[in-house]
Amino acid sequence: MSISEQAFWNFYARLYDTLGTTIPYTQLHREIVGCLKHIHNDQARVLDAGCGTGHQLKLIRDRHPSWRLSGLDRSEAMLQVASRKLRDDNVVLQQGDLSKPLPFNDETFDAVISTNVLYTLPDPVAHLRELRRILKKGGTLVLVNPWNPKPHLIFVDHLRRVFNRKRPDEIALTCFRMPSYISIFALNLLIAAKGHTQTYTFTPAHSFSGTLESCGFKILTARQDIYANTCVLFKAKAV
Numbered sequence: 001m002s003i004s005e006q007a008f009w010n011f012y013a014r015l016y017d018t019l020g021t022t023i024p025y026t027q028l029h030r031e032i033v034g035c036l037k038h039i040h041n042d043q044a045r046v047l048d049a050g051c052g053t054g055h056q057l058k059l060i061r062d063r064h065p066s067w068r069l070s071g072l073d074r075s076e077a078m079l080q081v082a083s084r085k086l087r088d089d090n091v092v093l094q095q096g097d098l099s100k101p102l103p104f105n106d107e108t109f110d111a112v113i114s115t116n117v118l119y120t121l122p123d124p125v126a127h128l129r130e131l132r133r134i135l136k137k138g139g140t141l142v143l144v145n146p147w148n149p150k151p152h153l154i155f156v157d158h159l160r161r162v163f164n165r166k167r168p169d170e171i172a173l174t175c176f177r178m179p180s181y182i183s184i185f186a187l188n189l190l191i192a193a194k195g196h197t198q199t200y201t202f203t204p205a206h207s208f209s210g211t212l213e214s215c216g217f218k219i220l221t222a223r224q225d226i227y228a229n230t231c232v233l234f235k236a237k238a239v
């Protein structure tokens with residue numbers, strides 16, 4: 001990741017949790033937690049690779065307090081926000097670069113989550129092989145990646161749902177947050193633009209399937225309708 005990439009994510013960290021107040025984002029993270037419900041091991045080890053501000057880890061910790069959770073991210077600012085949210089012995093946060101070999105032994109984790117980070121990496125296939133290496137055989141990969149990076153779909157979906165619910169408190173909060181939503185929208189437009197210059201890779205589900213299988217995964221479910229139809233979600237098993 002270049003310096004400007006780091007600066008970008010460090011800047012985005014200031015606003016990122018406001019994205020976490022949108023209905024599509026909250027729903028996406030709930031769907032991901034749902035993909036882990038088959039894990040009954042009280043001591044399960046789970047990694048959020050590219051954990052950002054720790055929103056997903058917090059949701060998992062609240063649902064599964066005994067699991068041993070780890071989060072890795074390159075952005076110091078993202079990790080600072082995450083550590084304020086996760087003052088908990090069961091969550092280990094560390095700074096690291098996902099475009100390099102990962103600092104974990106083979107077959108360490110029962111599950112690995114990768115949400116909206118693979119597209120930023122210069123060699124997604126090498127990263128997927130690393131995720132397979134650190135997963136136990138039979139372990140779960142939950143992978144989310146944009147295929148249709150149109151940020152307006154996320155914000156329109158959020159506004160539509162808030163206004164449909166007709167709750168004055170929710171509508172008022174959404175209005176107060178509007179300046180932050182507009183800034184986030186602008187940052188997400190920048191992300192989408194990086195797809196046009198091939199800096200980022202946005203891939204539809206069908207062109208991902210073969211890649212996942214060649215990296216040692218069996219796809220269990222694949223959906224392309226999540227996060228307001230902008231992302232694909234794969235649940236896959238390490239074979």
Ligand SMILES: C[S@@+](CC[C@H](N)C(=O)[O-])C[C@H]1O[C@@H](n2cnc3c(N)ncnc32)[C@H](O)[C@@H]1O
Nearest residue numbers: 001009050051052073074075097098099115117
């Ligand atoms: C769009 S955010 C997603 C955060 C989180 N997974 C979520 O769903 O909210 C992308 C995250 O990937 C991180 N990231 C980008 N490139 C990275 C790299 N090479 N190594 C580690 N983290 C990286 C950024 O710092 C940022 O926190």
